[in-house]
Amino acid sequence: MDGQSGKTMQSLPDTLSSLKGFNKYLTPGWIESVSHILKELTPTKPHKVMEEDTQNVFECHDTELDIKVAKIQDEMVSLGAQLKQKTLQKRESLNNYLDLKGSIRVFCRMRPFNHEESYSSRTMFTLDESNVFLKVAETKTKQYKFDKVFDPCSTQGDVFSEVEPVIKSAIDGYNVCIFAYGQTGSGKTFTMEGKPKDLGVIPRGIQVLFDRASESNSRFQLTFSMLEIYMGNLRDLLVPGSKTNGLKNVPSLSIKTDPDGGIEIENLVAVTVNNFQEVKRLYGLGTRLRSTASTMANSTSSRSHCLIRISLTSFDAPERKKARNKIWMIDLGGSERLVKTKATGKRLKEGKAINLSLSALGDVIDALQTKKPHVPYRNSKLTQVLRDSLGCESKTLMLVHIRPNENDLCETVCTLGFATRVRSIRLESEESPEVKTRKEDFLKELEQTVSNLEQECDNIRREIKKLEDTVEHLRGPQTSASTNFATSHPSTQELKIDMSKNVRSLKNHREVPRGLPRFMKPTAASQHRIGLNNNVPSINRMKPPMPPKRRPSSVYAESVRFPVNAVTWQSECSSECSISMTSDMNWTPSILDGTECSQDASEYEIKQVIFSEHEKPSQGQVISFKEWQLTESENMQNKTEERSIIDIDNWIHQQILQSAGTCQSKRVLTVPHVTEEETFNIPSPIKIEGTKGCKQAQDEKSELTLQPPPLDAKDIKRPKAVNHFTTAELCSPPSREHCSTNETKKHMNENLAYQGRSRRSLQENLDGCMLKLPESELNTYPEIRPQEEEHSIGNVVYHWRMCFGNDLFGDKR
Numbered sequence: 001m002d003g004q005s006g007k008t009m010q011s012l013p014d015t016l017s018s019l020k021g022f023n024k025y026l027t028p029g030w031i032e033s034v035s036h037i038l039k040e041l042t043p044t045k046p047h048k049v050m051e052e053d054t055q056n057v058f059e060c061h062d063t064e065l066d067i068k069v070a071k072i073q074d075e076m077v078s079l080g081a082q083l084k085q086k087t088l089q090k091r092e093s094l095n096n097y098l099d100l101k102g103s104i105r106v107f108c109r110m111r112p113f114n115h116e117e118s119y120s121s122r123t124m125f126t127l128d129e130s131n132v133f134l135k136v137a138e139t140k141t142k143q144y145k146f147d148k149v150f151d152p153c154s155t156q157g158d159v160f161s162e163v164e165p166v167i168k169s170a171i172d173g174y175n176v177c178i179f180a181y182g183q184t185g186s187g188k189t190f191t192m193e194g195k196p197k198d199l200g201v202i203p204r205g206i207q208v209l210f211d212r213a214s215e216s217n218s219r220f221q222l223t224f225s226m227l228e229i230y231m232g233n234l235r236d237l238l239v240p241g242s243k244t245n246g247l248k249n250v251p252s253l254s255i256k257t258d259p260d261g262g263i264e265i266e267n268l269v270a271v272t273v274n275n276f277q278e279v280k281r282l283y284g285l286g287t288r289l290r291s292t293a294s295t296m297a298n299s300t301s302s303r304s305h306c307l308i309r310i311s312l313t314s315f316d317a318p319e320r321k322k323a324r325n326k327i328w329m330i331d332l333g334g335s336e337r338l339v340k341t342k343a344t345g346k347r348l349k350e351g352k353a354i355n356l357s358l359s360a361l362g363d364v365i366d367a368l369q370t371k372k373p374h375v376p377y378r379n380s381k382l383t384q385v386l387r388d389s390l391g392c393e394s395k396t397l398m399l400v401h402i403r404p405n406e407n408d409l410c411e412t413v414c415t416l417g418f419a420t421r422v423r424s425i426r427l428e429s430e431e432s433p434e435v436k437t438r439k440e441d442f443l444k445e446l447e448q449t450v451s452n453l454e455q456e457c458d459n460i461r462r463e464i465k466k467l468e469d470t471v472e473h474l475r476g477p478q479t480s481a482s483t484n485f486a487t488s489h490p491s492t493q494e495l496k497i498d499m500s501k502n503v504r505s506l507k508n509h510r511e512v513p514r515g516l517p518r519f520m521k522p523t524a525a526s527q528h529r530i531g532l533n534n535n536v537p538s539i540n541r542m543k544p545p546m547p548p549k550r551r552p553s554s555v556y557a558e559s560v561r562f563p564v565n566a567v568t569w570q571s572e573c574s575s576e577c578s579i580s581m582t583s584d585m586n587w588t589p590s591i592l593d594g595t596e597c598s599q600d601a602s603e604y605e606i607k608q609v610i611f612s613e614h615e616k617p618s619q620g621q622v623i624s625f626k627e628w629q630l631t632e633s634e635n636m637q638n639k640t641e642e643r644s645i646i647d648i649d650n651w652i653h654q655q656i657l658q659s660a661g662t663c664q665s666k667r668v669l670t671v672p673h674v675t676e677e678e679t680f681n682i683p684s685p686i687k688i689e690g691t692k693g694c695k696q697a698q699d700e701k702s703e704l705t706l707q708p709p710p711l712d713a714k715d716i717k718r719p720k721a722v723n724h725f726t727t728a729e730l731c732s733p734p735s736r737e738h739c740s741t742n743e744t745k746k747h748m749n750e751n752l753a754y755q756g757r758s759r760r761s762l763q764e765n766l767d768g769c770m771l772k773l774p775e776s777e778l779n780t781y782p783e784i785r786p787q788e789e790e791h792s793i794g795n796v797v798y799h800w801r802m803c804f805g806n807d808l809f810g811d812k813r
């Protein structure tokens, strides 16, 4: 070593010391590499001295840095507390605002004249902000009042701005229900779905939910489900086979009530969604399976009620009303006078079914509005499904649609009459002008408060983010990550993984999901103060003690079937004949109208959830808030365990599996990520965890690990310009040899609770689970005419079909 390097070496410790002043910019990694260089070079000072110097720098660095970081973290905790408080205030203000406006609100929208109408038609209506006036005679008008009226010139944006507060309250943990009601062709689908360049309430609302969830400091899991109520039956629109007889054993959807009055639809597919694009694809799939037909009134008339459900779950947002809630967005079937539509055969039956259920809906809302002691929920499937989302503590919005022309006067009057009934209790004529003005002022005040609080929350979030960045800057990326102060919302992907991990870890290790928002966890300083062991990662320190897990829920469903006389039933209930038919009914051609028609209407099924005595809360029991929180958290875990979170690459595989096994539990699935151009890779094994009440569990060989067939990837190249799932995705056949029993054996005992279900071998079911679109449907949609391929596994031939579809929420690709 020459003199120069010796000099350098001599000055290095000094340099290190001089850097003390800059230690906030030094990362431990940097210091480590410097000390490593020092060790490598021949020291002019003894090693020990140099190490001491380096150590000093480290110590100084650590101490000062820790103090600084601790300060920032304290600040973040206090900001976190402020944010929580503001969020609570905002929730309350928004809720007061909505309550004052009415928890059941009715808007009216009149669509513009269409091309056919515009030349010959004239209207008899005049509108203002909240009234529709009908001219009944030269000097006489009839007035219909609404919470808001949208004239034919109003835009989708205008409508959505009024709907948005209700959607926001879903983020606050309220159940929400938004309906589009009106005569066929009056613009319900236009309002709810919209057009590619003019999106409606559903896409806009879903976007808002994602935005709000990501802005929030809590973690959310959103799942998407889509079903239709067709002629009094529930059909899962995300399960292609439920409409056709291609899949004979599609599990039936049945309505269950939990002890809190919550409604769950057993077997309804719920797909975990991470972003708007995923919802769009699922919506596309569901819409294609929806029952529509050409009628005299509308060439693409909806022949059923279409229900979209977004379920929201957040385990770490105690300020929310409920940890798990849902928002329904419903495009109701067209209310129509059957005389006018001149419907016959099947169309007539469809029309009757729609009218009956709409009338039942009117009865329910009327009973809720007038606070009648009995609310006739049971009179239709529609009201049974929506039982926990209508009325108390939930927000309901009905968008009533009317056509502008004189020819539709009768229907319009019926629609307006229905709306008036729905809105009955709040007829503003009862309010004096003074009260009205005061109310309006208060509403404005509340609106301003909500907007200010939203602004304040945003500012706090930004401040927390800034502080978080500072910590990261001070400590370097690795260390700051371990501080666990990520206040920005984790990607939903992360959440999804996290939540499914939670479920699994709950199963395996009985851990509590994180009960506190991350920024509420103790800072390094507060950890010192309360004497927590520094060696324990902070993430584990704040976990509350895990209460002993309850043994597997003793909830079971009893299924009772008995024949009913349809006539008696109808006469007993003023509304829709609520006959439940299982979805594995056969859709056979009807002689009358030559189209598909359900059979077996003579069976009436009651499903009731029965809870063992020890699970019922004892009357008048008083528990502390802390205990309540623990119990709530425990309940949620148990409920989560009952859900089956399924980790799959191609969730549609699940449909085949489910159809084969007739799983009797709720299904939460994930959407596969498939990009436009990419080759459709052979999916990885499907793993199903804890499907409660699975029939497979009763079968001897039923391990629910599926693998795709040993096909060549080139065989299943994804066609271009596909926006929906291709049928290839839908039809990936499972390989029989991979089905065994390990996973589901655990649930055998639970299955015993299910009564009256026949056993069927998985093998037999797999043989029958060919997934095909019916020919009739393919003829209706020539553009989705599939390319068919055949692959055989053993004796079974699987059909693969690829088809092309349009983008539902917009841009055709």
Ligand SMILES: Nc1ncnc2c1ncn2[C@@H]1O[C@H](COP(=O)(O)OP(=O)(O)OP(=O)(O)O)[C@@H](O)[C@H]1O
Residues within 6 Å of the ligand: 110, 111, 112, 114, 152, 182, 183, 184, 185, 186, 187, 188, 189, 190, 191, 298, 300, 301, 302, 303, 332, 333, 334, 335, 401
């Ligand atoms: N506000 C509007 N602005 C422009 N066009 C509209 C509007 N509302 C409806 N339309 C058009 O009117 C036609 C019928 O509307 P839509 O299909 O939404 O009716 P609908 O009530 O859903 O009917 P159905 O009950 O039979 O399904 C569509 O072509 C739609 O684009």
